[in-house]
Amino acid sequence: MNVVIVGCGRVGGFLAGLLDSEGHHVSVVDIAAISPARAERAWFQHLPSSFKGEPILGDGTDLEVLRQAGIEQADAVLALTEGDNRNLMTAQIAKKIFGVKRVIAKVNDPVRAQMYRQMGIDTLSRTSILGTLLFAMLMEDREVGEVLVRKALAHEEEIAHEPVKVR
Amino acid sequence: MYFVVAGAGEVGFHLSQALLEAGHEVTVIEADRRRASFVQEKLGSIVLNAAADEGRAQMEAGCSRADAVIAVTGDDAKNLVICQLAKHKCRTPRVIARVNNPKNEIVFKTLGIDETVSSTRVLMGVIEQELPSGGFMPLMPLAGSANEVIEAEIASGTPPAGKTIGSLRLPTGALVGVVVRRGKLLHPDEDTKLEVGDRVIVFSATASESEVRKALFG
Numbered sequence: 573m574n575v576v577i578v579g580c581g582r583v584g585g586f587l588a589g590l591l592d593s594e595g596h597h598v599s600v601v602d603i604a605a606i607s608p609a610r611a612e613r614a615w616f617q618h619l620p621s622s623f624k625g626e627p628i629l630g631d632g633t634d635l636e637v638l639r640q641a642g643i644e645q646a647d648a649v650l651a652l653t654e655g656d657n658r659n660l661m662t663a664q665i666a667k668k669i670f671g672v673k674r675v676i677a678k679v680n681d682p683v684r685a686q687m688y689r690q691m692g693i694d695t696l697s698r699t700s701i702l703g704t705l706l707f708a709m710l711m712e713d714r715e716v717g718e719v720l721v722r723k724a725l726a727h728e729e730e731i732a733h734e735p736v737k738v739r
Numbered sequence: 740m741y742f743v744v745a746g747a748g749e750v751g752f753h754l755s756q757a758l759l760e761a762g763h764e765v766t767v768i769e770a771d772r773r774r775a776s777f778v779q780e781k782l783g784s785i786v787l788n789a790a791a792d793e794g795r796a797q798m799e800a801g802c803s804r805a806d807a808v809i810a811v812t813g814d815d816a817k818n819l820v821i822c823q824l825a826k827h828k829c830r831t832p833r834v835i836a837r838v839n840n841p842k843n844e845i846v847f848k849t850l851g852i853d854e855t856v857s858s859t860r861v862l863m864g865v866i867e868q869e870l871p872s873g874g875f876m877p878l879m880p881l882a883g884s885a886n887e888v889i890e891a892e893i894a895s896g897t898p899p900a901g902k903t904i905g906s907l908r909l910p911t912g913a914l915v916g917v918v919v920r921r922g923k924l925l926h927p928d929e930d931t932k933l934e935v936g937d938r939v940i941v942f943s944a945t946a947s948e949s950e951v952r953k954a955l956f957g
Contacts, residue, residue, distance in 0.1 A: 633816055635846070657792055657816035660823075664850050683794045684820070687828055 579653030585618025
């Protein structure tokens with residue numbers, strides 16, 4: 573699969589690593605949030621050192637940057653920055669302008685997540701997902717999250733034992 | 740009419756003020772508490788201190804009875820979401836978005852926001868209109884006075900082409916200081932004949948700029 577991920581924070585970096593290790597082609601777009609002098613090291617710090625995909629520096633709502641990331645050949649686009657609005661803008665550009673089939677936006681505000689889902693944009697709200705999971709765990713409702721938690725813990729195990737490149 | 744203005748920065752503040760002065764009803768939504776209370780002091784209690792990109796704030800501001808919602812923050816993605824929320828959640832009949840990056844105008848249209856305003860685009864339009872191909876450029880104001888320096892190129896078919904400086908209908912007090920002809924500086928007098936392609940440097944009262952333009956371009 574060709575995948576474009578916009579936003580290389582913890583979630584973006586984590587997912588990029590998973591996809592990359594399974595042999596998918598991944599481009600990761602992130603904007604320089606800190607001064608360029610220190611930036612090179614820090615920009616894509618959440619990517620695993622084994623990452624073989626392409627890190628691309630730029631604004632994920634800019635058509636040119638998205639083209640450069642290969643959005644025209646992408647099977648999936650994931651908008652995972654810290655800004656709900658930016659994610660929604662990127663997701664709509666991917667779907668309506670570039671016609672990407674699989675588009676998912678991370679939207680923390682559950683109200684916005686619900687409205688855009690009605691408009692045909694797949695959204696995931698960590699607020700409602702994590703909240704629901706925690707609630708189920710407290711209620712000892714194992715059915716809700718058992719598989720999810722088991723898989724997540726397995727990935728954490730892999731990441732914790734990943735070799736670190738020493739400078 | 741009833742307008743909801745999202746964002747009380749410079750643009751939002753002056754827009755709200757102008758709408759009020761024109762006799763309209765206005766609510767302005769501003770997330771920053773300090774800015775909100777500043778605007779409240781200046782314009783009265785028309786400010787809602789909340790995030791305009793949240794559905795609840797829009798409901799509270801009465802977007803569902805508004806004639807138009809105008810999103811004028813400095814963040815294009817935010818303006819897009821504010822307009823889409825108003826359109827789909829509150830069924831506001833008219834939404835207008837400020838677009839900071841002019842490239843986003845076409846993106847917004849594709850995503851269903853038909854009315855956009857780009858200050859960059861508006862300014863470019865004005866500048867292009869003000870600069871005819873002959874070239875008339877107010878270079879700089881002269882410090883401490885209401886005078887300025889203007890540079891203009893003499894174009895063919897204009898009143899000064901082939902005429903003497905003395906015959907120009909320049910406004911009183913205006914003066915051609917220097918003529919640049921084929922790269923050389925010429926100190927002109929009343930009898931200097933102007934040629935097509937000459938660049939003249941004119942000193943003039945700022946208030947008579949349009950008369951200088953008229954004398955040089957007809």
